[in-house]
Amino acid sequence: MLERKVYSQLLDWKNREHKCLLLYGQRQIGKTFIVERFAEKEYEHFVEFNLARDAEARSVFVGDQGVDRILSRISVLYPETVFEPGKTLIFLDEIQDCDVAYASLKSFNEDGRFDVIASGSLMGVKNPRLKGQVENTNTLVPMGSVENLQMFGLDFEEYLWARKVSKQIIEEVKHCIREKVPLDAVILAKMNEYFREFMIVGGMPRVVSAFVNTGKFSSVKSELSDLRLECLRDINRYNKGVDIVKTTDCFESIPEHLAQSNKKFIYSRIDDGQSRQSADKYMGNLLWIKAAGYGNFCNNINAPVLPMIVNKDSFKVYLSDTGMLVNMYGDNCIKAIYSGELRYNLGAIAENAVAEALMKSGYKPRYFSENKGDKRMELDFVIENGDGIVVIEVKSGKDRTAPSIGKAARFYDIPTRIILSEGNISTSPEGIISMPLFAACFLREMEPVWDGPEL
Secondary structure (H helix, E strand, C coil): CCCCCCCHHHHHHHHHCCEEEEEECCCCCCCCCCHHHHHHHHCCEEEEECCCHHHHHHHCCCCCCCCHHHHHHHHHCCCCCCCCCEEEEEECCHHHHHHHHHHHHHHHHCCCCCCCEEEEEECCCCHHHHCCCCCCCCCCCCCEEEEEECCCCCCCCCHHHHHHHHHHHHHHHHHHHHHCCCCHHHHHHHHHHHHHHHHHCCCCCCHHHHHHCCCCCCHHHHHHHHHHHHHHHHHHHHCCCCCHHHHHHHHHHHHHHHCCCCCCCCCHHCCCHHHHHHHHHHHHHHHHHHCCCEEEEEEEEEECCCCCCEEEEEEEEEEHHHHHHHHHHHHHHHEEEEEEEECCCHHHHHHHHHHHHHHHHHCEEEEEEEEECCEEEEEEEEEEECCCEEEEEHHHHHCCCCCCHHHHHCCCCCCCCEEECCCCCEECCCCEEEHHHHHHHHHHHHCCCCCCCCC
């Protein structure tokens, strides 16, 4: 059984004054499993509906949305259901497939007798095949009645837990990152090995479980291939007509885009068309991938200064799970990552892994590219922490030469510059911090402590 950080967040929600909770994130990351486990441990009674599969459950929410009326319908359809105020958790799974159930959260919140968790995998996506069944386009979003909690696949720390790495060792790694002091050589080598594994396996729970149980990349390959097919089935289910093909083409093109030298997503690469015509043709389909949680978007910014101003026409798209990207590249990529073979271009994999780590840590990664004049530079990632701007350069090997990150401080106020590679932790005379790639997963450790009122 995999240990997940989100469990403690659910427990915190339960033990304080709260509203209904919407737990959202892409498919197959373990939302249903963690809520069922949470209910088993923390509640006496549990009521669960899958609104994607169960048409009868969807019908419960049609009509009068008073809580007593909804409970009455449930009791008729499911006589063994027990509702005890303060001791019952109601779980509405796949709520994106039932607008009226989503709207009912307002009534449950105002009623206050029962805890309610809803989960959604494709909250920004409509299922055209449900049109006219229970969907109501005039249904109001339950504004002010819902707390939102985003869930991801396993992050690197959770992966280390699954691999039975001592939490004391993990804390030592965090300490070294926080204090910017070198790691013990043995620990560094082993953590680099684990991170190479993590890039191949990814963070999808069933893939991690398969690898932990078998120790074989063949099981990883099989599970990821199945997940890829499930992703394509989602595209088929939640699109219609030619949009099925266009959305599939966008999804399948992401590895090719990341293999380019500048990694920028360019619509015309999909169909060898004209840039503007291709953008008009595919923009909605690419945004579907973003809404479904399969892609992490990283926009270019006008300058690495606060507040960051985003250029919406220039962006990169990383896959939300690096294991899926590796699976799409194939066996030679797996072999190169595992063996550290630098002749294979691993830049796309390393950048995707860092983008994934930043997203799962709660950052909004951006990048900066200037192609003209004295300010000509390419900064792989730009994030914001309590000190201000942090710029990050990603190296897939041990090379730590990074002209752009060295130049950046000449033109902009950048408190923190980081190079991520396979080497140990060090700081140059110019103040550039070098860290191993896996440190991207623990950059929150470097956040300054805020001494004002709680944010």
